[in-house]
Amino acid sequence: MALTTVASAPVARPRVLMIGTALVTGAVVMLFAGMLAIYLASRGAAVAGGTPWLPTDITLPLTQPNVMFLTLVMGSITIQWAAYSIGNDDRKNAYVALGLTAVIGVAYVNMAAYLYTLTGLDVDANSMSTLIVTISGAHIAMVIGATIFAVLMVFRALGGQYTSRQHDGVSAAAFFWHATTFVFFFIWLIIYVTK
Amino acid sequence: MAQTLTKNETPTEAPALPAGDALVEPLPLPSGLAGLLGTGDHTTIGRLWIGFALLFGVAAAVSGVVADLSRLPDLDFPPTDTVTQVVYFRPVATVFLFLVALAVGLGTYVVPLQVGSRTIAFPRAAAGAFWTWLIGSGVLITSFAINGGPEGGVDGAGEVGTSLFLASFIVVLAALGLAAVCIVTTVFGLRTPGLSMMRVPMFSWSMVVAGAVWLLSFPVLAGMALLIFVDFEYGARIGFGAPTEMWDKLGWFAGQPQIYVVAIPVLGIIADVIPTLSGTRATFRGGTMAAIAAFGVLSFGAWAAPVFNEDVTTEAAFLIVSVLIVVPVLALLGGWASVMKKGSPSLGSPALLGLVSMLLLLLAALAGAAYAIEPLEVQGVAGGAWELGQILLVVAAAAAGLAAGVFYWAPKMWGHKASDSLGKIAAAVFLFAGLAAGVSQLVLGLSERIDSLADAADVLNGATTLGAALGALAVVLVALGAISSARGSAAGADPWGTGQTLEWATSSPPPRGNFAELAPVTSAEPVLDAAGAKEAS
Numbered sequence: 001m002a003l004t005t006v007a008s009a010p011v012a013r014p015r016v017l018m019i020g021t022a023l024v025t026g027a028v029v030m031l032f033a034g035m036l037a038i039y040l041a042s043r044g045a046a047v048a049g050g051t052p053w054l055p056t057d058i059t060l061p062l063t064q065p066n067v068m069f070l071t072l073v074m075g076s077i078t079i080q081w082a083a084y085s086i087g088n089d090d091r092k093n094a095y096v097a098l099g100l101t102a103v104i105g106v107a108y109v110n111m112a113a114y115l116y117t118l119t120g121l122d123v124d125a126n127s128m129s130t131l132i133v134t135i136s137g138a139h140i141a142m143v144i145g146a147t148i149f150a151v152l153m154v155f156r157a158l159g160g161q162y163t164s165r166q167h168d169g170v171s172a173a174a175f176f177w178h179a180t181t182f183v184f185f186f187i188w189l190i191i192y193v194t195k
Numbered sequence: 196m197a198q199t200l201t202k203n204e205t206p207t208e209a210p211a212l213p214a215g216d217a218l219v220e221p222l223p224l225p226s227g228l229a230g231l232l233g234t235g236d237h238t239t240i241g242r243l244w245i246g247f248a249l250l251f252g253v254a255a256a257v258s259g260v261v262a263d264l265s266r267l268p269d270l271d272f273p274p275t276d277t278v279t280q281v282v283y284f285r286p287v288a289t290v291f292l293f294l295v296a297l298a299v300g301l302g303t304y305v306v307p308l309q310v311g312s313r314t315i316a317f318p319r320a321a322a323g324a325f326w327t328w329l330i331g332s333g334v335l336i337t338s339f340a341i342n343g344g345p346e347g348g349v350d351g352a353g354e355v356g357t358s359l360f361l362a363s364f365i366v367v368l369a370a371l372g373l374a375a376v377c378i379v380t381t382v383f384g385l386r387t388p389g390l391s392m393m394r395v396p397m398f399s400w401s402m403v404v405a406g407a408v409w410l411l412s413f414p415v416l417a418g419m420a421l422l423i424f425v426d427f428e429y430g431a432r433i434g435f436g437a438p439t440e441m442w443d444k445l446g447w448f449a450g451q452p453q454i455y456v457v458a459i460p461v462l463g464i465i466a467d468v469i470p471t472l473s474g475t476r477a478t479f480r481g482g483t484m485a486a487i488a489a490f491g492v493l494s495f496g497a498w499a500a501p502v503f504n505e506d507v508t509t510e511a512a513f514l515i516v517s518v519l520i521v522v523p524v525l526a527l528l529g530g531w532a533s534v535m536k537k538g539s540p541s542l543g544s545p546a547l548l549g550l551v552s553m554l555l556l557l558l559a560a561l562a563g564a565a566y567a568i569e570p571l572e573v574q575g576v577a578g579g580a581w582e583l584g585q586i587l588l589v590v591a592a593a594a595a596g597l598a599a600g601v602f603y604w605a606p607k608m609w610g611h612k613a614s615d616s617l618g619k620i621a622a623a624v625f626l627f628a629g630l631a632a633g634v635s636q637l638v639l640g641l642s643e644r645i646d647s648l649a650d651a652a653d654v655l656n657g658a659t660t661l662g663a664a665l666g667a668l669a670v671v672l673v674a675l676g677a678i679s680s681a682r683g684s685a686a687g688a689d690p691w692g693t694g695q696t697l698e699w700a701t702s703s704p705p706p707r708g709n710f711a712e713l714a715p716v717t718s719a720e721p722v723l724d725a726a727g728a729k730e731a732s
């Protein structure tokens with residue numbers, strides 16, 4: 001099961017995909033940092049002004065966000081599993097792990113959609129609704145992006161790319177997924193836990 | 196079964212084939228429009244960026260003239276129902292359709308050459324960024340034309356225009372960010388062997404700094420625009436989407452300190468131009484790089500957005516940042532003075548434009564520092580005259596500096612040196628434009644302290660209008676300069692004769708793939724090293 005025709009010396013290979021993904025991730029994290037900062041500033045101003053932040057007819061349940069957060073953490077584990085497997089030339093495990101990650105991404109979107117029906121948020125109502133819908137909607141878009149990234153890596157791996165010497169693509173997808181989890185941690189904490 | 200294939204991400208990122216060992220004949224490139232639309236060649240994309248940025252630059256400058264006319268009394272022009280459009284179009288177009296786009300264009304063309312790469316990183320993404328930006332810019336201009344933009348008309352057309360503005364604004368920001376990702380990744384990942392980060396040419400370094408600051412601040416702006424869009428399009432328009440409050444949430448990109456981000460690449464351009472045209476190696480490279488980085492860090496302005504803190508201009512942090520940013524500007528000026536003293540400077544048009552740029556930037560930085568010092572009482576006087584003057588100075592400085600880049604690299608991009616006299620005239624026009632537009636507003640900003648100045652408001656506003664008109668003329672001159680470099684005597688690989696960095700090691704314009712073969716780099720000035728070795732042998 002050894003590699004047969006790999007050159008003996010490691011090739012000096014630019015890690016452009018990893019660098020590019022890191023830069024894009026930084027920008028996306030700043031997008032959420034900005035919106036969450038506005039959320040905190042608006043909530044702080046509302047509370048200081050004596051008006052309740054959450055209207056009485058709006059409920060923000062915690063169970064679904066908890067599950068969503070755990071789902072993303074599981075995705076972080078599976079995609080890291082994929083990166084680890086491809087780093088050891090264990091392609092079968094990598095396929096399974098990447099496929100699982102994609103399923104987890106879909107599961108997250110499903111739960112996020114269900115959460116919308118529970119909260120009854122109305123964008124028309126107030127700034128709070130606008131903020132929550134925009135931030136959570138943008139995060140769903142980010143998860144969909146991370147899922148597409150993972151699926152793309154499945155196809156690339158199936159096409160014969162990526163080995164222990166060259167697995168930037170999978171590592172980059174893993175990095176972006178971790179950032180997705182990282183961002184949701186703050187959304188979970190700021191919007192759903194501390195309300 | 197073991198797999199043995201090791202493919203790279205995209206074919207263009209494959210390592211260079213040894214010269215004379217072409218295993219596969221490259222496919223012929225499509226020509227004409229198909230070639231243009233489908234190209235991933237950074238030299239073509241870079242020139243497209245530069246061309247359209249200059250075109251939009253003229254539009255932005257003309258809108259500036261019209262906006263300034265609105266402050267003159269007894270002149271029923273522009274009509275009151277179009278004033279808001281013009282006043283808001285000016286900063287949006289100046290920053291995102293002109294200055295940042297022009298810097299991105301120069302970066303797309305020059306940075307891969309400077310770091311000795313055969314391509315830009317993610318060539319298809321770089322092409323996609325340009326076309327996305329172009330379409331987004333077209334929609335953005337249309338949105339203002341149909342009575343849109345922030346505070347757009349409340350009739351049907353105005354509403355559509357406002358939604359279109361918000362959507363296209365986000366698209367333009369995303370496209371500029373993507374282009375920045377490609378340029379920064381090129382510097383980090385595709386440098387030729389031996390070219391360490393400490394040896395990277397100054398313009399490439401400044402694009403790394405600028406790209407990083409853009410990528411950290413533009414998303415915050417895009418996030419605000421997204422919130423406004425959601426509330427305006429789907430919500431009640433009482434919170435974020437309230438038309439009269441939109442600009443309060445978005446306008447910080449054209450205020451202190453964020454406006455300085457347009458000037459970061461300019462520092463790198465001048466830091467490359469001065470040693471080359473002085474015929475000597477740069478001194479204090481580490482210090483220059485640190486000063487550019489410090490300027491970049493201090494120009495990050497998302498934290499000063501009024502949505503987070505309405506009274507930010509009275510805070511200590513604002514004061515510290517505003518005063519500190521003078522330091523890197525002074526340090527760079529000192530360093531360049533020592534370089535010019537050491538060498539034998541020739542004041543060609545790029546150097547002249549660069550000096551004008553730095554003079555205006557120093558003035559702007561000093562004005563910015565004064566703005567933050569509250570006892571001077573210049574904040575919010577006469578409708579924000581001091582603020583406007585400071586912004587106009589930064590814009591003029593950035594435009595002149597980027598023009599220096601256009602004239603400096605024109606022979607590389609279009610094959611012939613640009614008309615030197617056009618460049619020198621442009622430098623003079625930029626200087627007068629910046630001083631007339633900027634300083635007269637600064638003077639008006641003193642009217643709280645000096646009562647008689649209030650009577651001179653009309654004259655001072657008139658001077659600003661004249662300055663804006665001169666600014667438009669200067670941008671036209673730069674465009675003419677670029678056109679002039681498409682003809683004339685053919686430029687060799689190194690038309691300045693004293694080129695130092697790798698873009699001067701290949702023909703003008705460079706062939707497909709940029710370089711045949713590059714020797715490992717052993718210093719920050721590989722072209723000078725090669726010339727020295729030739730002389731020694």
